[in-house]
Amino acid sequence: MLEIKDVFKTFNAGTINEKRALNGVNLKLNEGDFVTIIGGNGAGKSTTLNMIAGVYPIDRGTITIDGVDVSTWPEHKRAQFLGRVFQDPMMGTAAGMEIEENLALAYRRGKKRTLKWGVTNEERDIYREELKILGLGLENRMNTKVGLLSGGQRQALTLLMATLQQPKVLLLDEHTAALDPKTAKTVLDLTEHIIEENHLTALMVTHNMKDAIRMGNRLIMMQDGRVIYDVAGEEKKNLKVSDLLAKFQEASGTEFANDRMMLS
Amino acid sequence: MNISSLLSAVPGALSQGVLWGVMVIGVYITFRLLDIADMTCDGSFSLGGCVCAVLIVNFNVNPVIAILASIIAGSLAGCVTGLLHTVFEIPAILAGILTQYSLWSINLRIMGGKSNVPLLKSKTIFSGLVEMTGLRNSHVALIIGVVIAIVVVMVLYWFFGTELGASLRATGNNENMIRALGVDIKKTKLLALMIANGLVAFAGALVCQSQKYADINMGTGAIVIGLASIVIGEVLFSRFKSFYMKLSSAIVGCCTYFLIRAVVLWLGLDPNDMKLLSAIIVALALATPVAMAKYRTKKAYSPNGGTEHAGN
Known part of the structure; x- marks a missing residue:
């Protein structure tokens, strides 16, 4: 349904603010996949979604939606495939x-x-x-x-x-982050309901590890513009927050750093 | 200074108000719907007048067709501003200023280097009715102007209710959203600027025919007259929320503007002071809400916890 191959993106290239946001992202979503994305500050989660949506042009790589190479398409043209909810x-x-x-x-x-x-x-x-x-x-x-x-x-x-x-793919970019906990839960329940009801393929960035584990059939973790962990099925269902933290340290060699991440 | 001389000036002021009102609707589209202060309009108003006058005088064109040509010329001017703004990402105000500036030379070229083209005895859309009914020019201009204004409001009401028109309103409302819903905002902005400047040139052609001459400076300050009229109209029609009424408020605001102007002239003030007055009206109208908000914020603060205002 969605295939991201070797996507690179550097912002402000050649300036003092140069930032390599995506560093070779590879991701393949099958039809009906509901994937949650977690990661530290500046890991490239939102950037990945923005690149799929065509908010900025990518430097390298290809993005294919439903068999169509949309790598160089403008945002408004890709919209025919995508449903988006913003933070x-x-x-x-x-x-x-x-x-x-x-x-x-x-x-x-x-x-x-x-x-x-x-x-x-x-x-x-x-x-x-x-x-x-x-x-x-x-x-x-x-x-x-x-x-x-x-x-x-x-x-x-x-x-x-x-x-x-x-939509071919539903992109949810921390769409409950700006809401109070009770409203956030209502919107999350709705999200699950709508995705299930319509058998949608969805990508959801979240800062809530519990939600990331609880929702969807697959979870990926990003760090430094790369996917560092990709887990699905039974293995994902049995994950605990502590497992994710351990996984993060193992993969990146640093403490998990996201000042907005909810650990419990 | 007697009242009857003021009263006799009213029909003229109203007819000017209605004809200029068509321009104000154009300004409304860019300023209120797209949130762009489109400086092109000073130039495209003159452009409409110049094209109309030259076609009628030099080429003996039917006055209605001359108006249609003016509308097309105006939308082309809007197209230039739109392309500068959307394709080359020049800030909208600067893009408008550039087009307006260049239109001054273009308008002079259109009029063959003369700064003024009189229509003299040429037929206009008003002259037929004047001959037929024997009414005064200003009365006929008022009648025809009102009919045209009503038609323009109805057509625009229809257009902004269509799929395309709605996507145009949404562009002014939330660019991010409408892009995510598959609309190319470059196209919608371009279209809005073309429609707006088409209307502005339409008004220029109407004013040219009613005053029986086109002048290189006839559009100078049109943008401020437009903004002042919008602001006056919004104050007068603040109770009405429907889109019909909002479009109509632009015309009513413009009539009020020209009535104020008639009073100012009647009081014996220098007509040249009208520009100062217009600028003050617009500045006051834009400044008042900001000043009020600041005042309220300041008043809401109290050093010991704000029990008085917060309630707990």
């Missing part, structure tokens, strides 16, 4: 537009925007049903401006928008 709840929705308008924009992801009316009545029924799944009562507020919603509500809406058109 910042403000980033995934248009605050000045109504809930249904936001959904309608997402419903047309990867399609040509024509002079047909922006939201049709049949669509409204679909949106209402989908919004019910969120369990936030948003189905009764479809004409509310998204800017009036809370961070958690906006993030849940973004999740729905990202999956309204079934």
